Amino acid sequence: MSVKPARAKALSVEDRQSMILDAVTPLLIEHGQTVTTRQIAQCAGIAEGTIFRAFDSKDNLLRAAMDRQLDPEPFRLELAALDRELPLEERVRAMVSLLRRRFAQVFALMTAVGSMGRPHTHDVAHEFTVLLADVLAPDLLRLTVAPERSGQVIRMIALAASVPHITAGPDFDDDELTALILYGIIGFPTPPNAPC
Known part of the structure; x- marks a missing residue:
């Protein structure tokens, strides 16, 4: 007598939607709006x-x-979770x-x-x-400009x-950009009374 394998537990609607959304994003980048539901189903295994x-x-x-990809909240949480105890250079690189x-x-x-998603009605960039x-902020004394201005510069360069x-x-890599943000293109400025 053979034993039938147990059926996989049925997914909730939200879990099924999430699984499909995970599959569709790379297909959207590759095919745009011409992606077919057949391609999506194959990628999602459904x-x-x-x-x-x-x-x-x-x-x-x-x-x-x-909407899911443009939602700023997951990204906001990632930024907020950055470890303030890391050295400044590592924080800027992150x-x-x-x-x-x-x-x-x-x-x-x-x-x-x-443009398909809902536009955001608040100033996400700010x-x-x-x-x-x-x-x-933990390195306020090391910064030559205010933290908010520094944040603006980092955001613009990235x-x-x-x-x-x-x-x-x-292409620039993250290490090169971090060095440029922190030290500029000439390094530390020479003090006005330094010997030549």
Whole structure:
């Protein structure tokens, strides 16, 4: 007598939606809005009909995927969780890395899909700058500019370095950007009364 394998536990609607959204994001970057529900189903390892039970339509699925990727809250939590006990250089590198990953993902999606998600109604850029300033605050005495201004500079440089047609040359890595942010292109300024 053979024993039937136990059926996998049924997923909740939210878990099924999350699984489908995980599968669709890389496909959106690759195919844009021309991605098919068949491709999505194959990538998620589900039947195509499951997509429509979870999202009603392909448009609703694509909108939900964009909303999820553009939602600033998970990124805000990552920034807020940065360890203030790390040396300044490591904190700045972590900020650069997180910002570049976020910008690259958003630009890739916007390039592939266009504007589909709900626009944010508050100033997310300012909130992120304030968060970056908070991460820098333990080293206030080492900074030559206010933490919020430093956060703004870090954000601008990470943003510019995440857009290929702005960099227009070899890619920057996170270590190089961190060094440029912290030490500039000439290192520490020479004091006015230093011997030549």
